[in-house]
Amino acid sequence: MVSNLETDAILTNDPGAARDVYIVRTGSANLASVAAALERIGATPILTSDPADVLLADRLVLPGVGSFGAAMSELTQRGLVSVLRERLSIGRSTLGICLGLQLLARASEESPGVTGLSVIDAVVRRLPTAPALRVPQMGWNLTEPRHSCRTLAGGYAYFANSYALPEIPKGWRGSTFAHGESNPVAAIEQGDGDRLVVATQFHPELSGRWGLDLIRRWVIGRPTVEAREHEGIDTHAEPIQRLAANAADASGVARC
Amino acid sequence: MLTTRVIPCLDVRDGRIVKGVRFQSLRDAGDPASRAEAYEQTGADEIVMLDVSATNEGRATAVRTVREIRRALSIPLTVGGGIRSIDDAARLLDAGADKVSVNSAAVRDPDLITRLADRFGRQCVVLAIDAARQDAAGATGYTVLTRSGTTPEPLDPLAWAAEGQSRGAGEILLTSFDRDGTGDGYDLDLLALIASSVEIPVIASGGARNAQHLADAVRVGADAVLAASIFHGGLTTPDAIKRELADLGLRVRREEPANDAAEECVA
Numbered sequence: 001m002v003s004n005l006e007t008d009a010i011l012t013n014d015p016g017a018a019r020d021v022y023i024v025r026t027g028s029a030n031l032a033s034v035a036a037a038l039e040r041i042g043a044t045p046i047l048t049s050d051p052a053d054v055l056l057a058d059r060l061v062l063p064g065v066g067s068f069g070a071a072m073s074e075l076t077q078r079g080l081v082s083v084l085r086e087r088l089s090i091g092r093s094t095l096g097i098c099l100g101l102q103l104l105a106r107a108s109e110e111s112p113g114v115t116g117l118s119v120i121d122a123v124v125r126r127l128p129t130a131p132a133l134r135v136p137q138m139g140w141n142l143t144e145p146r147h148s149c150r151t152l153a154g155g156y157a158y159f160a161n162s163y164a165l166p167e168i169p170k171g172w173r174g175s176t177f178a179h180g181e182s183n184p185v186a187a188i189e190q191g192d193g194d195r196l197v198v199a200t201q202f203h204p205e206l207s208g209r210w211g212l213d214l215i216r217r218w219v220i221g222r223p224t225v226e227a228r229e230h231e232g233i234d235t236h237a238e239p240i241q242r243l244a245a246n247a248a249d250a251s252g253v254a255r256c
Numbered sequence: 257m258l259t260t261r262v263i264p265c266l267d268v269r270d271g272r273i274v275k276g277v278r279f280q281s282l283r284d285a286g287d288p289a290s291r292a293e294a295y296e297q298t299g300a301d302e303i304v305m306l307d308v309s310a311t312n313e314g315r316a317t318a319v320r321t322v323r324e325i326r327r328a329l330s331i332p333l334t335v336g337g338g339i340r341s342i343d344d345a346a347r348l349l350d351a352g353a354d355k356v357s358v359n360s361a362a363v364r365d366p367d368l369i370t371r372l373a374d375r376f377g378r379q380c381v382v383l384a385i386d387a388a389r390q391d392a393a394g395a396t397g398y399t400v401l402t403r404s405g406t407t408p409e410p411l412d413p414l415a416w417a418a419e420g421q422s423r424g425a426g427e428i429l430l431t432s433f434d435r436d437g438t439g440d441g442y443d444l445d446l447l448a449l450i451a452s453s454v455e456i457p458v459i460a461s462g463g464a465r466n467a468q469h470l471a472d473a474v475r476v477g478a479d480a481v482l483a484a485s486i487f488h489g490g491l492t493t494p495d496a497i498k499r500e501l502a503d504l505g506l507r508v509r510r511e512e513p514a515n516d517a518a519e520e521c522v523a
Binding site: 039129135139141 | 257331332457509
């Protein structure tokens, strides 16, 4: 058995994170923190709204702030809806953050009548309010995995949301958080390795060291230490995976 | 459930941290980026940076300071001070702020809150209210101050908080001018008044010296507690404060013992 401390040290220095990661630029979204987090784990963030990048990038982050309806209309205007659907249908590695998770759903109570990317057959609901329950939820909440996950570990994550998926959709692994009596979705994931779709209701880029570790696991495509031990993988014996530098042509694409 | 946030505040002028008493007598308290990083490492849940520069040069420096802090920081950063327009906010958000806080400019131009919320989302907009007790004030006995506490406005903080919420603010940063920098504890009457009247989170500010002060603020309805002097002086750390808050029965985010994680991710 290896202590988490030692294993974390291996992950921190893992050159596998030295990859180009494309970030979908959707107008009003604030991308500086996502870009800074990627740089901190050794990846190279590249902003794009080019449909070809969005379809073909090995790693793509779909961030999002503002409303469900406004974000879908941005994606539609930029011709990104069908490429995102195609990308997600073949499970190409994608990280949706906050609204980026909600957009995977069929619809949201926030914007009635607007169709989402519909990768998930579910409707995003407003968080219930109560005297002791503030909405928007702003701050750190404990997330708890409900399955054996590749990237999702338990721990405190930073949330800033008024809406959430009420339950983990069929066919996805996931984690939840407590909001009063309900346990909405904190994050979901599907696939493995280079085909790993992860979507978080919280902001991993603002969730400290814990959040950076999650992003790193997604970029590398490697399960959590916990999941690997659960599957009997000897975390000592596994060699550090060296990935060839991605030589994708970044011409015409704004760099962060 | 959500935890109580402990938020160190950096008052920054011309690229340096300053701290005063009742917004005056500012003295140097260090480099913002390295201080912010140290606060994250010692358990801060979020950082607020208030630019108290009075000049255009100072404002330009603030954007650079935000960029430097962002490079070092993996927790949320709220930036306030001198934001009068969408462009002012966009500059700071592009540099790496996650939320912007508006104060005097919003009092003069309340629609600014709406424009910011429409453009960036309400989770991005913090309404900072500086309030002071005033005998001549209206029903609540408090009045709103602007321009770093120098200008009393004919505005009741209770009404202003409600208007801010309805215009799209996602959070209220409530500072007691009377208590700022004094260490006498937060103004609990003011906090209870505002926290019970809005649905959005309220951050308590002004007057904290110890964990009991922070716990008192949460007891009367604050969702987060902001402090500056107690952290800058090296008197305590966010984590030490949070340990005390946990002992007082509050939910706080603390690093879990390393071995707990292994048990959680099993179907």
